[in-house]
Amino acid sequence: MTHSYTKDFYRDLLVNMLRVNRFEEAVKALYGRGLIHGTLHLCVGEEASVIGSTAALKAQDYILTTHRGHGECIGKGADLKAMMAEILGRAAGTNHGIGGSMHICDLEHGVIGSNGIVGAGVPTACGAALTILLKKIPDRVAVSYFGDGAANAGTVMESMNLAGLWKLxxxxxxxxxxxxxxxxxxxxxxxxxxxxxxxxxxLKTYEADGNDVLAVYEAVADARASVLQGDGPCFIVLHTYRISGHSRSDQNVYRTEEELQYWKENGPIVRFREHLLKEGFSDKELDALEASVEREIEDVVTWALRQPLPDTDGMEELVYAR
Ligand SMILES: Cc1ncc(C[n+]2csc(CCOP(=O)(O)OP(=O)(O)O)c2C)c(N)n1
Ligand SMILES: [Mg+2]
Known part of the structure; x- marks a missing residue:
């Protein structure tokens, strides 16, 4: 490790990974109670790739995320209460409760959108990057998240080609x-x-252990600097593991209990906690952080459940183009 970090930085990374984890667990429980409509894709197990990457971005950067995008939205600064309200279909949601889990969008924090269509956020990120380029906006990048499945979609390769050609x-x-x-x-x-x-x-390419939050942070920070230097677009592969089922209907028949257990024991939060103990944090300190995040998420759930449902009358006003 060549970098050194402050205690506050370490604490923020852990707290944000815990927020993502507890938020997702709370959403899962609410779904189990029949309070969420549609389907759900959770990112438990992927907290390091989500938080390490968003921590390396600036407030003004744009992100486009996927059907499994709650974590990146949280990392980018979206309000937890507004996100939970959105997932519960309440008027106070990021998108007035009309979008739901797969369509969280929060322009104030640079979240141009999540997307239920696999691979569809990738060309949109190129569009955002083209805006940055044409308007000569300084110190801003667009980031496109996608999965290993999406990597085989034509839209992804078309986007990479255009990005490489136009140096987006x-x-x-x-x-x-x-x-x-x-x-x-x-x-x-x-x-x-x-x-x-x-x-x-x-594309300048990076590869990192996606369950090592610091390795992810460093790769994304380097890539961001490289893009801003004018060296063209970057491509980062983060190797992680989805502990959550694919969606609400996953019976886990395609993987063994041993495989899941291995990744739970070597999950990003477990690993970062061990790292922090070596960096001088105490168990007591880390337990207190966990407890405070748990309280925070309980408050988020209580608040969101009290919010009214949206009034569908003005629904046509909530789209970009009527
Ligand atoms: C264009 C399109 N094809 C198929 C689907 C159905 N679908 C939803 S998620 C998914 C798998 C995506 O896998 P990956 O890109 O690896 O993302 P992950 O779910 O692992 O995060 C599929 C096939 C879809 N939503 N959109
Ligand atoms: Mg995948």
Whole structure:
């Protein structure tokens, strides 16, 4: 490790990873109570790729995330209460309760959108990057998150090509969580080494252990600096693991209990906690942080459940173009 970090920085990373984790667990419980409509894609197990990457971005940066996007929205600064209200379909939600889990959008924090269509956020991120380029906006990048399954979508390769050709200020972040629904990368990619996907398009490529929050942070911070220096778009592959089921209906039949157990024991929060103990934090201090995040999320849930449902009368006003 060549970098040194402050205690506050370490604390923020842990707290934000815990926020994502407890938020997702709370959403899962609410779903179990029949309080959430539609389906759900949670990111438990991917907290380091989510928080390490967003921590390396600035408030003014744009992100486009996926169907599994709660974590990135939280990392980018979206309000937890407004997000929970959105997922519960309440008027106080980020999108007036009309969008739901897969369509969280929060322009104030640079979250241009999540997207239920696999691979569809990637060209949109290129559009955001083109705006930055044409308007010559300083110190801003656009970031596109997508999965190992999305990596095989035509839209992703078309976007990478255009980004490489036009030198767009965009960072492509591939969160390789081993599976697309139940299909492992080895059964969906002709060459499972997804880092090679950036080569034809001249993308500067990074690869990191996506369960090591500091490694993720460093890769994204380097990529951001490189893009701003004018060196063209970057591509980052983060290797992580989805502990949550794919969606609400996942029976986990495509993986063994041992595999899941391995990743739970080597999950990003467990690993970062161990790192922090070596960095001088005490167990007591870390337990107190966990307890405070748990209280925070309980308050978020209590507040969101008290919010009224939206008034559907003005629904047509809530779209970009009527
Ligand atoms: C264009 C399109 N095809 C199929 C689906 C159904 N679908 C939803 S998520 C998903 C898997 C995506 O896998 P990956 O990109 O690895 O993301 P992950 O779910 O692992 O985060 C699929 C096939 C969809 N939503 N959109
Ligand atoms: Mg995947």
């Amino acid at each position: 200020p965009v960072i492509f972040i591939l969160e390789d969580n081993h599976y697309a629904v139940s299909t492992p990368v080895e059964r969906s990619a002709a060459d499972p080494d997804l880092t090679k996907r950036g080569i034809p398009f001249g």
